[in-house]
Amino acid sequence: MSSSRKPPSRSTSRDLERYADLFAARTRVMKSSAMRDLMAVTARPEIISLAGGQPDTSTFPPSTFASITARIAEQSCARALQYGPTEGLDETKDCIVQVMAAEGMHADREDMLVTTGGQQVIDLVTKTLVDPGDVIVAEGPTYPGAVPVFHAYQADVVQIDMDSDGMRVDLLEDTLDRLEREGRRPKFIYTVPTFQNPAGVTMSLPRRRRLVEVAAQRELLVLEDNPYGLLRYEGEPLPPLYSLDGGVFVMYLGTFSKILSAGLRLGWVVAPAPVLEKINLGKQEADLCTSTLSQLMVQAYFEEFDWRDYVTSLTGIYRARRDVMLEALAESFPAQAQWTRPQGGLFVWATLPSYIDTTDLLARALRENVAFVPGSAAYLDGRGRSSMRLNFSGAGDDDVREGIRRIGEVIKEQVALYGTLTGERPAVRVEAPGADEGEESGRVVEMPRRRSGGRRAGGA
Amino acid sequence: MSRIAVLKGGRSLERQVSLRSGARVQDALERLGHDVLSIDVGVDLIRRLRAEPLDAAFVALHGRDGEDGTVQELLEILGLPYTGSGVLGCSRAVDKALAKHLMHEAGIPTPEFFAFTQTAFRELGAGEALPAIEERLRFPIVVKPSSQGSALGIKFAGTADDVPAALVAAFSYDARVVLERHVEGRDLAVSVLDGADGAEALPVVEAVPRSEDFYDFEARYEIGRTEFVCPADLPDTVAERARELALAVHSLLGLHAFSRVDLMLDADGELFVLEANPIPGLTDTSLLPQAAEAAGVDFDQLVARILELAFERAPASRA
Numbered sequence: 001m002s003s004s005r006k007p008p009s010r011s012t013s014r015d016l017e018r019y020a021d022l023f024a025a026r027t028r029v030m031k032s033s034a035m036r037d038l039m040a041v042t043a044r045p046e047i048i049s050l051a052g053g054q055p056d057t058s059t060f061p062p063s064t065f066a067s068i069t070a071r072i073a074e075q076s077c078a079r080a081l082q083y084g085p086t087e088g089l090d091e092t093k094d095c096i097v098q099v100m101a102a103e104g105m106h107a108d109r110e111d112m113l114v115t116t117g118g119q120q121v122i123d124l125v126t127k128t129l130v131d132p133g134d135v136i137v138a139e140g141p142t143y144p145g146a147v148p149v150f151h152a153y154q155a156d157v158v159q160i161d162m163d164s165d166g167m168r169v170d171l172l173e174d175t176l177d178r179l180e181r182e183g184r185r186p187k188f189i190y191t192v193p194t195f196q197n198p199a200g201v202t203m204s205l206p207r208r209r210r211l212v213e214v215a216a217q218r219e220l221l222v223l224e225d226n227p228y229g230l231l232r233y234e235g236e237p238l239p240p241l242y243s244l245d246g247g248v249f250v251m252y253l254g255t256f257s258k259i260l261s262a263g264l265r266l267g268w269v270v271a272p273a274p275v276l277e278k279i280n281l282g283k284q285e286a287d288l289c290t291s292t293l294s295q296l297m298v299q300a301y302f303e304e305f306d307w308r309d310y311v312t313s314l315t316g317i318y319r320a321r322r323d324v325m326l327e328a329l330a331e332s333f334p335a336q337a338q339w340t341r342p343q344g345g346l347f348v349w350a351t352l353p354s355y356i357d358t359t360d361l362l363a364r365a366l367r368e369n370v371a372f373v374p375g376s377a378a379y380l381d382g383r384g385r386s387s388m389r390l391n392f393s394g395a396g397d398d399d400v401r402e403g404i405r406r407i408g409e410v411i412k413e414q415v416a417l418y419g420t421l422t423g424e425r426p427a428v429r430v431e432a433p434g435a436d437e438g439e440e441s442g443r444v445v446e447m448p449r450r451r452s453g454g455r456r457a458g459g460a
Numbered sequence: 461m462s463r464i465a466v467l468k469g470g471r472s473l474e475r476q477v478s479l480r481s482g483a484r485v486q487d488a489l490e491r492l493g494h495d496v497l498s499i500d501v502g503v504d505l506i507r508r509l510r511a512e513p514l515d516a517a518f519v520a521l522h523g524r525d526g527e528d529g530t531v532q533e534l535l536e537i538l539g540l541p542y543t544g545s546g547v548l549g550c551s552r553a554v555d556k557a558l559a560k561h562l563m564h565e566a567g568i569p570t571p572e573f574f575a576f577t578q579t580a581f582r583e584l585g586a587g588e589a590l591p592a593i594e595e596r597l598r599f600p601i602v603v604k605p606s607s608q609g610s611a612l613g614i615k616f617a618g619t620a621d622d623v624p625a626a627l628v629a630a631f632s633y634d635a636r637v638v639l640e641r642h643v644e645g646r647d648l649a650v651s652v653l654d655g656a657d658g659a660e661a662l663p664v665v666e667a668v669p670r671s672e673d674f675y676d677f678e679a680r681y682e683i684g685r686t687e688f689v690c691p692a693d694l695p696d697t698v699a700e701r702a703r704e705l706a707l708a709v710h711s712l713l714g715l716h717a718f719s720r721v722d723l724m725l726d727a728d729g730e731l732f733v734l735e736a737n738p739i740p741g742l743t744d745t746s747l748l749p750q751a752a753e754a755a756g757v758d759f760d761q762l763v764a765r766i767l768e769l770a771f772e773r774a775p776a777s778r779a
Binding site for chain 1: 479578588613630631
């Protein structure tokens with residue numbers, strides 16, 4: 001044992017009680033433990049994890065990486081090691097302008113702020129707009145990583161059901177009417193319109209138009225989170241909400257995580273000037289500026305290579321893996337299961353019969369060394385218990401196939417057991433012939449409301 | 461100074477809690493002047509334990525493998541002194557159905573229950589007995605895996621319709637499940653610590669949810685979500701009875717060194733033993749360390765005592 005090691009500090013439970021009294025009220029609503037305990041096991045190497053949302057970084061050429069870093073060392077070493085402006089470097093913003101143009105959007109340097117990953121945008125926007133108890137409208141299910149952010153700012157999140165065409169904008173309007181009657185104005189609407197995380201569905205063009213109209217009529221801000229737009233494997237691209245609205249009520253969140261590198265931690269936000277100013281203050285207070293080194297790496301990369309080539313190669317890899325997963329699902333999952341057929345992005349959302357709780361199923365699946373994300377992680381209201389998110393970008397073809405096979409086995413086991421317990425033959429999937437193939441299946445993302453009194457524990 | 465391996469982590473669903481228990485034990489052992497080898501338990505466990513001379517193993521594992529006698533069996537084979545209960549004690553305690561049968565036989569009050577394997581339902585038609593079981597236990601019924609230590613997989617069935625799904629959930633964790641009459645009441649825990657003068661029951665801890673809406677089993681692990689009152693605010697006779705019951709269970713199951721016995725106190729003042737934990741949590745929010753502290757034993761003293769008891773039992777009793 002080295003003598004330089006910091007002596008272990010004493011802590012008694014009395015100390016902890018003292019700390020507990022110091023915790024902010026918002027920490028009390030932070031969910032965790034059981035799910036976190038389960039997810040801790042998924043990190044073990046023998047587990048095939050379909051739980052992550054990780055891009056495959058294995059095909060990025062090391063020589064490219066070397067030439068970028070060498071260029072920075074030669075040309076801008078001192079600058080790369082220095083702080084930068086809070087809003088980000090102009091050179092990086094020029095790259096962002098290119099990426100946005102590739103999806104048909106026009107933005108100027110002054111409209112944007114470079115952030116530490118897209119996740120920081122969710123945090124900064126929520127911090128800027130939301131007081132405790134304020135309403136945020138989100139999709140149901142929503143991005144699991146946004147859930148703890150909304151919790152931390154004590155937002156009241158209202159989730160709008162989705163179908164194969166994305167968020168049900170008609171239900172959104174009903175909800176907005178109801179909120180208005182209650183005298184509550186949502187601070188913003190959070191949406192991932194394209195290849196949604198976790199549902200995998202894409203908002204249709206008519207709904208996009210309608211959502212933008214609704215936002216304009218009611219003067220509501222929308223945060224469009226678009227990490228996957230360029231990862232399209234089939235079908236025609238749809239215009240982002242930002243381009244339909246022109247940036248009046250739509251704030252745009254972009255990221256380099258899925259098209260270049262998640263490790264760079266580089267994202268951005270485009271927002272109306274007064275909102276951007278406040279976000280800038282929030283960013284200053286949070287971390288002063290985004291990593292200058294990361295920003296210069298993007299600039300060097302964009303100047304020396306064609307970033308679109310890499311996106312094209314990723315798209316090819318992910319398309320094949322998506323197909324492997326969809327094939328494996330059709331082969332291995334029982335008739336009682338339904339799932340989405342994403343045209344892009346990284347995720348498939350599967351829904352099982354209501355008597356299967358996917359958190360418990362995960363515990364069972366972990367014994368077969370396979371993991372997924374239980375659906376309840378994507379809801380703030382206890383729904384999603386019979387659904388799961390499956391990622392196809394982070395594991396190789398064989399692992400995806402084998403992982404789905406194992407999950408299918410444990411689902412079949414539970415379906416059979418339930419049949420035995422209820423004395424019923426397992427129900428056969430009821431479906432109109434030909435309604436399925438080639439389309440994102442609609443009802444799949446509609447979740448039943450949780451029955452009251454569900455699982456609350458009175459003691460024991 | 462001794463060279464002590466701290467076993468923690470592993471594949472159990474309580475991995476996270478175990479890592480915290482283990483880290484805290486490790487700190488305490490270092491403060492006590494011991495040399496610590498920390499092992500996140502995996503396939504290389506035996507190899508690592510054999511790789512260097514060790515004086516003892518501190519088992520800070522919870523749940524499957526660590527708390528059910530498996531690791532203890534391996535340590536017996538290696539002849540390495542280890543902390544906590546032996547193979548038999550662990551096996552009895554971790555199997556809730558077995559432990560409850562033993563308690564029932566010994567006249568220790570435990571909520572009425574039935575336990576079944578999946579095979580019973582699959583091959584012996586146990587499903588047809590469910591209505592009779594439900595009539596005996598009355599709703600709500602608690603359905604839980606027989607050998608899962610944490611809150612995972614525990615469901616309340618409010619009506620007969622809820623029972624099949626609750627069983628499916630519980631069977632996710634174990635081949636055997638327990639259906640148990642639900643005792644509404646106060647949630648108590650009594651930790652037991654062996655000593656020179658025999659086993660001692662520590663002050664009773666009560667877990668009080670801070671907010672009724674958010675209380676669930678998970679809250680026990682979270683600072684700030686559940687308030688622990690120690691000693692619990694109870695009439696002396698009730699507290700005394702709870703401690704007697706805990707000692708009786710500790711001895712009945714053949715537990716060694718330390719354990720935690722969980723009880724419910726119902727509205728009529730009746731106490732029921734739910735289960736005994738052979739390796740209760742040793743984290744900063746865990747109940748055993750809190751109870752020990754209330755009895756004047758701080759964490760380092762607790763760890764020292766547990767280690768001493770391991771050496772006292774050595775050489776392994778079952779040669």
